[in-house]
Amino acid sequence: MKQLLTSILLFTTVAFVIPPQEQLTVGEVLRKARQLDRDSTTVQLIGYITGKVSKGLYKFEDKTAEIKVYIDDNYLPAKPFDDRIQMVVYAWVQYEQNKPVTLRANRLVTEF
Template sequence: MTRYLLIPLFAVASTLHASDALAGYTGPGGTAVATTVAQARQQRDDHVVLLLGHLVAKVGDERYRFRDATGEIEVEIDDEDMPHPAVGAAATVELLGKVDTHRFKPTDIDVKRVQVLPPR
């Protein structure tokens, strides 16, 4: 009987996305999602961002330069979160993550999900 209870539970759990885990509270007083590099640079630490653009260069271990129409920002993407096969600079990607502010270095984005979008 336990087996029959686990099947619906697994089905519900598998429909959850990374964005749901980052969403948190969305009612009055909740924070909106920044959608451009320029907007992300103006946000406080841990603000959720959803960026659309290109990974234009690898700048270090798990660190990349991301560009959209409003500018560039450094992003940190864990190796296990990078899509396979590898992503080129021409590919359009959607990044879901959080703003990571620092006292003595520039703001960057801690990416939790990378999605490669199909060519238009």
């Protein structure tokens, strides 16, 4: 009985492991985009959301570069923010040949 409970507990812990994430700059994401897209890695970026391009598409920048990020409404912070507030974005990298690299947020965007 103890072995059964131990194996069930071990299985549930392994099944719900949070995927790996890397804290990178926008410049590093742009350089490593092909590999990050292929690996389905969640990247953590710290910077500023500087503008809204269209519904759900925002400009995000840090000290190295600028990139566009898709953020669904349910991932936007409830508190209003502007381009002077440093934000943390967790996102997947979307890479397609001959197109600009973009990000897709997969967690709540928060203040740094």
